[in-house]
Amino acid sequence: MTALINYQIINNRFGNPEYVLVPYDKYLQLTSSSKINLTDGVPSEVVDLLFDKQYSPARAWREYLQLTQEECAKKLGITQPAYSQLESSKKPRKATRIKLATALGIHEGQLDLLA
Incomplete structure (x- = not known):
């Protein structure tokens, strides 16, 4: 009522x-x-990419932040193919999530969405 x-x-x-x-x-x-x-928090656009397009958290955040794989790879000090492999992982190791979150300028927990 x-x-x-x-x-x-x-x-x-x-x-x-x-x-x-x-x-x-x-x-x-x-x-x-x-x-x-x-x-x-996590923007609704990131959540939409995760669930509607089945993107990994790393890819959803990268696309939301309008970064290329090459740009993210440079921030992490790795090659673009290595970054592509990292991004395709649905649940990277915690140490990897921390490094990626730092490179993207977000909190590590914001990448740990599918736990």
Whole structure:
């Protein structure tokens, strides 16, 4: 059952809605800061690539960050073919995830999505 909210709509001079008055506690709920830690969160675009296209976490993040495999390989100090092999792994070792996360500028836990 949905609770009713007491609100009032104020129209402009043309009769179109312009303002809405809501109870102060509801206003505070609507304007409170996000409860999600965006530093360690995962953008919906990355999640879509993981589940809709079945990408590995490494590939999903790379594409989201608009990086090439060559660019990521250089950041890691490895060759592009070695990076391609790393990216195709669905669950790389923890040490590898830490290095990759550092190179991508994200938190290691953001690559550990399919645990």
